[in-house]
Amino acid sequence: MSACEFTVPFSGNAGDVLGKARKAVESQGGNFTGDVNSGEFDVSVFGNRVAGTYSVSGQNLQMNIHTKPFMVPCSMIEGFLTKQLT
DSSP states (O other): OOOOOEEOOOOOOOOHHHHHHHHEEEEEEEHHEEEESSSEEEEEEEEEEEEEEEEEETTTTEEEEEEEEEEEEEEHHHHHHHHHHO
């Protein structure tokens, strides 16, 4: 499994953005743990595991995906998360 690192800039409250992330992950039967500073997530999407960590720095959500399907490019995950969270 390949790793990805990227930053998702956001406006507004970090708690609101992370609430969206939690809802999206948990709606797919995944796990989302953490607070407004940092945490981790693990979710199965179409039978493939995506897992990683996050940290908040100002108005930026730093994402580190450590487990993903080999055939799914980092840019696809980044684009999807950016669209969902902003």
